[in-house]
Amino acid sequence: MSIRIEALKVKSVKAPKAKSGSSFDFLNKEISFSGNSLKDKQKEEYYSNLGMLLSSGIDMRSALKIICDEKTRKKEKEIFNALFEDMIKGMNLSDSMRSSGHFSDYECYSVGIGEETGRLNEVLHEIAKYFSNRIKQKRQLVNTFTYPTIVIVTALLVVIFMMNFIVPMFMDIFKRFSGELPALTQMVMDISQAFNRNFLIYLLVIIAIVSILFSLRKREFFRKYGSKLVMKIPVVGTLVIKTYLVRYCHTMALLLSAKIPLLRAIRLMGKMISYHPFEQAMAQFEVDIMHGKTLYQSMAKFSLFDSKMKSLTKVGEEINQLDKIYTSLSKQYEEELQHQIGILNSLLEPILIIFVGLFVALILVAMYLPMFQMSNSFV
Template sequence: MAVIDLAKYSEKQIPKVRSEKLAKDSSVSSFMNTEITLFEKKFGPKEKEAFYSELGLLLSTGVDIKTAFEIIEEDIPNKKHKALLEQIKNDIISGMRIFEAVSKHEKVFSKYEAQSIKIGEETGKLADVLKELGIFYLSSIKLRRQIVGVMTYPVVVISMAILIVYFMLSFVVPIFIDIFTQTGGELPEITQFLIKVSNKSSAIFYTLFVFVGVIVILHKTQKKKEWYRKYTSAFFLKIPVVNKLIQKIYLARFCQSMKLLSGARVMINEALELVRNMIEYYPMEHALEMVKNEVVSEGKLLNESLAKHSIFPKKLIALIKLSEEVNAPEIIFEKLYQQYSSEMEHQQAVIGKLIEPIFIVILGLFVGFILVAMYLPMFEMSSGTF
């Protein structure tokens, strides 16, 4: 693989006249990094998937790093994304290793990505690592689309239900109230209750909107705080069916990441630390932190430490134990990743099928309750009991 080995160049070999240029590039990089994160279209999973896949493919065919970046830049329409890759390319040409150039943009590229690239450079498997990163982000994109697809229907149904109920309480029910008031009869309790709700409908729905707004703001401002992540993850893990899907999502990510790192022959403690920083799921992060400490300080095997945490299924632990015995972690983690990915898709399909009838029933109950409450006095009037 004809890839430029930038690791062999020392700092002394970099011309002194470039030191000022490197300092300026660093400040430009810092400014550009901030600008990228504030820009509406971020250098997100979709862009990263294309970048890593194309760069890995080009390097594997023998294209040098400079030419590879130039080829990729030509197909990028976004000027800020192109400027980002241009900066990384210039840093590499100036003498930096690829992972060092990427690490400068810490708000765009995670520590996991930078360390994976570093591992690829040190082991001579850079092209393979880049392709694996591309596959990782491709699976992330696919997962996000599946989740959006599953959640679109309930969001639409809930929104329609709220609008329909609000319209009926605010406009339809008052018409019936006027009719019932003229009769002077005693209304059924269910109708009286609905009238009270109708009189307070505006306040109820304004409160609901404020509540939703507070939840959104709380999520935006606190989503990276430990207390928020701890309690939200605990809440979702208590929801039937959904908790299984969430568990499989992060188990698939764990296995995919461990497969990449074990294939690159990364030390187990370093691999666990990288995966912990990347996983972004509190129960698993907390578990991996404890596992890493036990593996490093007490010399325990990975399967022994994982067995103490319920987030990891017994089958996964048994297969990891097997991989440690036969020294084939990469193969086992690949099989586990494929298995959890398949189970994850099945779980999403199940949730999708459950959500549709559940929300139809809920909407029907709301509308049915209003109709019964309104028409019950009319039936009593026709029978002479009102």
């Protein structure tokens, strides 16, 4: 019996519905692998260590016992100890992981496929590789946006300080002299006065806006239109889409290489992904495939996927090598993503420094203009 037919024997599982994420969650939880207790790093270590131990000839029970004994955190130790005890009772690993509630449908189903087909070691290494890549991507994105965030926050603090302390000092000096102030100086002074008078109101408005956005982040309409807005932001939108394309290709490659049927793989993707445009695409893929259409025909409806993705998907379906096609695409998109992040980093640093410098210089020039005028009047 072929591996594909064996894969179909694995019973389906009912996974809890993935949490709906906001359009701005791509830095944190773009794809949810369920696991309120186990983080990506912990899962990567678990799959990597388990695969290594099994490859060295250690039986499953002993491998789980070793993994459990090396854990120092109480919650982590409890989770893996439960897996070990289930193995003693005769449960297989996939059922034990599923009953624990700390592993996603994708993980349990893939491990089940590995157990049924005798490819468990390979599946474990592939899942570990996926989590490793996901951690790497997340760090890259966090590093990309950390510097701009620090610069922007610093600039805001500098502006607040100048508006609250520096500008009022100059205002006291200017009050002693008669005469009309330059337009730029008057504008900065008016802004400073308004800022000082209404600072609390501005702060409350900002808090209210942030609270409203936070409360609406899971609403369907907010996620839909928020996602569209993010994708229209220059550079950022491209990075977001490219990040999801990498993860889509890599996850589909893992699922299909494990001989999971295409329709089942699409359903798993729909549960794991939490970015609205891709959720909609996965839902449409499932409907179209059930009605006899190919993945390429369904994908052609969406602008999320570029022409390269669509063309190679068509080729992959025709030659029945979709998993290899997606593996190759995943590497290509990841290289493109890293290149774009590098360009963004090289451009953001000088642009932000120049912007902050010009803004501070503008305030200082506005304050010194009247003094220049007064000094010229005495010449």
